[in-house]
Amino acid sequence: MGELGRVPVGIVGASGYGGVQLVRLLKEHPGVELVYLGGESSAGKPFSDLYPHLGHCVDLNIEPLDLDTIASRCKVVFLSLPNGLAYQMAPALVAKGCKVLDLSADYRFFDLETYQSWYGGDRADREIAATAAYGLPELYRDRIAEASLIGCAGCYPTASLLALSPLLKQGLILSETAIIDAKSGTSGGGRQAKTNLLLAEADNSLGPYGVGGRHRHTPEIEQVCSDLAGHEVRVQFTPHLIPMVRGILATVYATLRDPGLVREDLLTIYKAFYRSSPFVKMLPGGTYPQTKWACGTNLCYIGIEVDPRTDRVIVMSAIDNLVKGQAGQALQCLNLMMGWEETLGLPTMGFYP
Numbered sequence: 356m357g358e359l360g361r362v363p364v365g366i367v368g369a370s371g372y373g374g375v376q377l378v379r380l381l382k383e384h385p386g387v388e389l390v391y392l393g394g395e396s397s398a399g400k401p402f403s404d405l406y407p408h409l410g411h412c413v414d415l416n417i418e419p420l421d422l423d424t425i426a427s428r429c430k431v432v433f434l435s436l437p438n439g440l441a442y443q444m445a446p447a448l449v450a451k452g453c454k455v456l457d458l459s460a461d462y463r464f465f466d467l468e469t470y471q472s473w474y475g476g477d478r479a480d481r482e483i484a485a486t487a488a489y490g491l492p493e494l495y496r497d498r499i500a501e502a503s504l505i506g507c508a509g510c511y512p513t514a515s516l517l518a519l520s521p522l523l524k525q526g527l528i529l530s531e532t533a534i535i536d537a538k539s540g541t542s543g544g545g546r547q548a549k550t551n552l553l554l555a556e557a558d559n560s561l562g563p564y565g566v567g568g569r570h571r572h573t574p575e576i577e578q579v580c581s582d583l584a585g586h587e588v589r590v591q592f593t594p595h596l597i598p599m600v601r602g603i604l605a606t607v608y609a610t611l612r613d614p615g616l617v618r619e620d621l622l623t624i625y626k627a628f629y630r631s632s633p634f635v636k637m638l639p640g641g642t643y644p645q646t647k648w649a650c651g652t653n654l655c656y657i658g659i660e661v662d663p664r665t666d667r668v669i670v671m672s673a674i675d676n677l678v679k680g681q682a683g684q685a686l687q688c689l690n691l692m693m694g695w696e697e698t699l700g701l702p703t704m705g706f707y708p
């Protein structure tokens with residue numbers, strides 16, 4: 356244990372957007388002590404050079420990656436790296452007794468064939484990958500609590516799955532009719548320079564990408580939908596880049612099996628489904644979520660509507676992609692793994708306006 360009995364934790368990829376959110380959250384968490392920050396091009400720099408607004412409370416340098424050093428100092432390691440790197444590190448860290456929470460896609464897939472067909476790579480970590488839990492606590496709370504390795508859910512999948520799950524789990528929709536229209540802010544693309552994320556490209560512009568099942572979050576969403584429904588599910592998922600920094604809004608459309616269901620019926624069903632999920636906030640009938648409400652929080656706001664003319668249900672969910680969609684979700688998973696209160700150290704009030 357670290358100072359004052361706190362659990363010593365490290366962040367690999369601390370210089371990125373996920374990394375800095377983790378630093379912010381972990382510094383205020385009563386159960387942990389932040390003892391290691393790792394990076395690649397930023398190694399050797401004081402963290403406060405990169406993020407001066409946290410200089411008053413973080414006095415650590417970014418260090419080069421050395422697994423022995425990390426394992427000797429940390430009981431818990433967050434990996435916040437580009438896809439394809441975590442699976443080269445996690446097996447050794449778990450073998451040395453660390454709990455590992457990976458924010459990338461490396462441990463999100465129930466079968467490695469699906470991972471490899473979308474992300475490539477040559478996986479020699481089959482045994483350890485099979486022990487990983489999918490890091491979406493609202494759906495896999497018990498498995499997360501028992502695991503040493505977590506593949507934290509993706510940002511679009513988090514917003515999409517929290518909106519869709521009650522419908523699929525209870526067989527309320529014709530699953531093949533499910534359409535997910537989702538919009539993300541530019542921080543979803545990370546801190547690395549990318550042309551399409553330049554202000555001049557993204558500002559005043561809203562556009563789809565990965566259309567026609569071509570985005571790598573489609574298989575991630577489908578595997579969980581299939582798991583919940585108990586049969587193979589295909590969804591139509593279309594992401595959009597929207598000119599804002601933080602937030603995801605997912606609007607899900609599907610045809611109801613029972614056209615007699617009204618909005619209030621569905622609200623009752625959703626409230627029951629999420630009764631033990633403190634971060635899911637069901638909105639009253641006629642109120643629809645806005646990304647700004649979730650900004651800086653680990654909350655997911657969900658609104659529901661039914662169109663009796665088309666027999667479709669419309670479910671809208673809003674999250675902060677960097678918190679509930681990434682760093683906050685990882686910390687929520689850690690709380691479960693450690694047997695702490697699920698909400699410990701996680702913000703529930705936003706930056707609004």
Ligand SMILES: NC(=O)C1=CN([C@@H]2O[C@H](COP(=O)(O)OP(=O)(O)OC[C@H]3O[C@@H](n4cnc5c(N)ncnc54)[C@H](OP(=O)(O)O)[C@@H]3O)[C@@H](O)[C@H]2O)C=CC1
Binds near residue numbers: 374397437509543
């Ligand atoms: N942004 C988002 O909304 C979400 C992101 N994710 C996932 O989380 C992970 C991190 O994303 P994000 O924080 O946005 O990414 P960033 O691009 O902001 O940060 C990436 C981090 O990885 C480090 N890094 C890059 N290459 C290497 C390498 N070869 N070896 C070691 N470290 C390296 C960088 O270090 P340095 O700067 O020192 O080079 C940096 O700290 C990704 O897998 C992403 O898909 C998940 C959910 C949401």
Ligand SMILES: CC(=O)N[C@@H](CCC(=O)OP(=O)(O)O)C(=O)O
Binds near residue numbers: 508510544594596
């Ligand atoms: C706006 C933007 O570029 N978003 C990213 C998704 C965010 C992300 O990093 O994906 P994970 O949740 O799988 O880690 C994209 O579409 O690739």
